[in-house]
Amino acid sequence: MSEQNPAAQRGVPEELERALAAEVSLRSRMRHIAVGLAGGCAATLIAVLWATEPDPLPARTQVAFAGLIAIGAAWAGLAGWVLSRRRPLFARDRVLGARLALGATVLTTIAGTALAAVRGATADVLVTALGGVLFTAAAALVLVRAQSRRRELLRLRDALQRDDS
Amino acid sequence: MSSDVHDGLLVVRCQLGEREAFRELVGAWHAPLCRYLRGMVGSPHLADDLAQEVWIAVVRGLPRLRQPERFAPWLFTIARRTVTDQLRQMYRVPETSLDVVGDVVADDELSGVLTTMQIEAGLSGVPPLEREALILFHLQDLPLVACAEVLGVPPGTVKSRLHRARRMLRTTLAERGYEA
Numbered sequence: 141m142s143e144q145n146p147a148a149q150r151g152v153p154e155e156l157e158r159a160l161a162a163e164v165s166l167r168s169r170m171r172h173i174a175v176g177l178a179g180g181c182a183a184t185l186i187a188v189l190w191a192t193e194p195d196p197l198p199a200r201t202q203v204a205f206a207g208l209i210a211i212g213a214a215w216a217g218l219a220g221w222v223l224s225r226r227r228p229l230f231a232r233d234r235v236l237g238a239r240l241a242l243g244a245t246v247l248t249t250i251a252g253t254a255l256a257a258v259r260g261a262t263a264d265v266l267v268t269a270l271g272g273v274l275f276t277a278a279a280a281l282v283l284v285r286a287q288s289r290r291r292e293l294l295r296l297r298d299a300l301q302r303d304d305s
Numbered sequence: 306m307s308s309d310v311h312d313g314l315l316v317v318r319c320q321l322g323e324r325e326a327f328r329e330l331v332g333a334w335h336a337p338l339c340r341y342l343r344g345m346v347g348s349p350h351l352a353d354d355l356a357q358e359v360w361i362a363v364v365r366g367l368p369r370l371r372q373p374e375r376f377a378p379w380l381f382t383i384a385r386r387t388v389t390d391q392l393r394q395m396y397r398v399p400e401t402s403l404d405v406v407g408d409v410v411a412d413d414e415l416s417g418v419l420t421t422m423q424i425e426a427g428l429s430g431v432p433p434l435e436r437e438a439l440i441l442f443h444l445q446d447l448p449l450v451a452c453a454e455v456l457g458v459p460p461g462t463v464k465s466r467l468h469r470a471r472r473m474l475r476t477t478l479a480e481r482g483y484e485a
Contacts, residue, residue, distance in 0.1 A: 152335045157331075160328075163364045230368055231321045232321055297317045300310055303310045304314050
């Protein structure tokens with residue numbers, strides 16, 4: 141196409157440039173990933189606390205725990221929705237996000253298992269550890285897939301660069 | 306096609322997450338996109354608003370684009386959907402299927418004769434379906450197959466729309482004193 145040259149960028153309004161800069165912002169994506177992970181991990185740890193409580197809790201405390209779990213899960217859900225609908229992750233972002241997720245799940249698994257070991261029975265420790273291992277494995281799988289997709293795109297980019305030159 | 310390779314490369318760089326590539330992609334395609342939108346809606350201000358909507362949809366859909374070299378038809382498909390939504394909002398009429406598959410007709414003598422300026426001057430006198438076929442084929446230089454993909458109709462239908470559009474354009478231009 142005749143119009144396709146860098147000089148054509150002069151025709152892009154500043155307002156559009158700003159809107160698109162916000163739209164592709166890496167910081168915004170990482171913030172949503174962090175918020176989602178924080179919400180999900182906090183909800184998980186509170187659930188472990190609640191489940192390993194040796195004595196029955198007062199009703200108000202139970203309501204508070206349930207409320208905190210719901211808030212954490214809601215943040216995780218909101219972040220998931222934003223990242224799938226509004227701020228989809230590009231290949232590099234997915235790798236970064238998956239690394240964050242892997243780190244967060246490993247830490248949460250360690251913390252949750254330690255909590256269960258200190259406060260609960262052997263069955264609690266096993267269930268918590270198993271759940272943590274499953275989440276960690278899922279995060280590792282996401283990371284492997286993200287890296288594989290990135291490598292695939294890098295190969296394609298190199299091939300197209302050779303064709304383009 | 307070299308421009309397809311270049312576009313494909315830009316798209317792949319965007320999919321990788323190179324933020325600079327987005328600026329290049331928008332810089333390369335904003336003018337053709339605006340030309341299409343202005344041709345379809347008439348108002349430059351509305352076209353600018355729609356262009357922003359289209360680009361946001363493009364950014365959000367780009368990670369899922371599986372054929373980077375097919376960027377142009379994909380972009381104009383999004384643009385067309387945006388225009389359709391806008392027109393539906395403006396006129397509040399239910400969407401009707403306006404496709405009448407005509408016989409495949411041979412290109413008439415106008416295809417090589419009309420200039421870009423003449424086409425743009427006569428666009429307002431051509432109905433929307435024929436108008437978008439004209440814009441995509443003559444002003445955006447998309448191949449017939451890509452036009453068919455954008456419009457969601459067989460290539461034969463695009464040909465017949467183009468034929469009708471050129472006939473109407475000839476009439477419109479003749480009325481306005483152009484020599485067609």
